Amino acid sequence: MGRAPCCDKANVKKGPWSPEEDSKLKEYIEKYGTGGNWIALPQKAGLKRCGKSCRLRWLNYLRPNIKHGEFSDEEDRIICTLFASIGSRWSIIAAQLPGRTDNDIKNYWNTKLKKKLMGMLPPSQRKPPPFPNSHQTPPFQSQPLSSTLYKECSLSYYSPTSTNKSFSGLEPISVPLNFSSNSTTTSLANNNPCLFQNQETWLSSMQQYYNHHHPVKENLLMFGSEGSCSTSSDGSCTQISYGREIKQEEMGFQSYISNGLEENHKFMLNYGSNNIIGGGDQNMNHWTNERANGYFGEIPFDYHGLEDVKQLISSNNVSNNSLFNNIDENKTQQEKVTYLY
């Protein structure tokens, strides 16, 4: 049985909103709120619109403090940093950019930022890395995860201004996450998108989010940027990160962005003794070491072989021409941390 439609499609208006509709919706919500029921709202507000459409219009356009227009370098940086780490989880990224909506960021990424990053690479590297054939199934080794692993999570942030720039010498600026597995939080969005009051709130929410929505599947510990690969039945190959599938394109950009972030941001999600690395690069050395504690088959990609990745990283193709090169290298480590939050 198919899903029942959310509204009577025949009797709802579609397409662009008129100023009259906007003001009706705005007035109603300002007066009565959403009432926690978007489906019923349009009728109450006298609108011939689907509830979902009203919700979208309100969230993306009408609600107060929406920011439109150009994205700042700061915002670019945050988007890239988070994309490199968590992929296209636009709602989470939007939560770090007050006034911006997930839709905005998604559009901005797809139409501008992605190209901006591409443009930073030499032409030969602008294509996403090739996908392996179906027969290149990686020799997965699974490792059961203890439930405590979920709780022992922190996010470490590495600054290039650490006293020792080599990876082994990086010191994490970490905030422990006191995640309670019986949390009733259902999604980050419920935590008031846009507005995590501080680093800890965000981290906590991030962890809750991943534990709820992306539990590590199949008893596999899955690393982020360059590690693992699964082959689906149709022969396509997907990378798994944080227990979710990552598309080919996203995967390619993760490595691109990692380059871009080389001089600026490093951060790592630590699950117990197993690290999941985002925004990596020099992390690779450390990553290699950490494999002793987590998933580690052979690196499945030709392109993504460790040496290839290292080479890509060491070439500095992106970082020398970085999108983020306006960072004041004299900033303190603590100041730099704030870029993330």
Place this chain on the structure above:
DNA sequence: AAAACCGTCAACCGCGCGTTT
């Protein structure tokens, strides 16, 4: 001047998940 092409972005759609009944 007009057609073709391209980029942007608001809006739609389907799905997954949590909650309620």
Place this chain on the structure above:
DNA sequence: GAAACGCGCGGTTGACGGTTT
């Protein structure tokens, strides 16, 4: 426990305006 419901998310579409040919 199952079904129905509603919300939120991410991917995609299509209208529109600008640019190029």
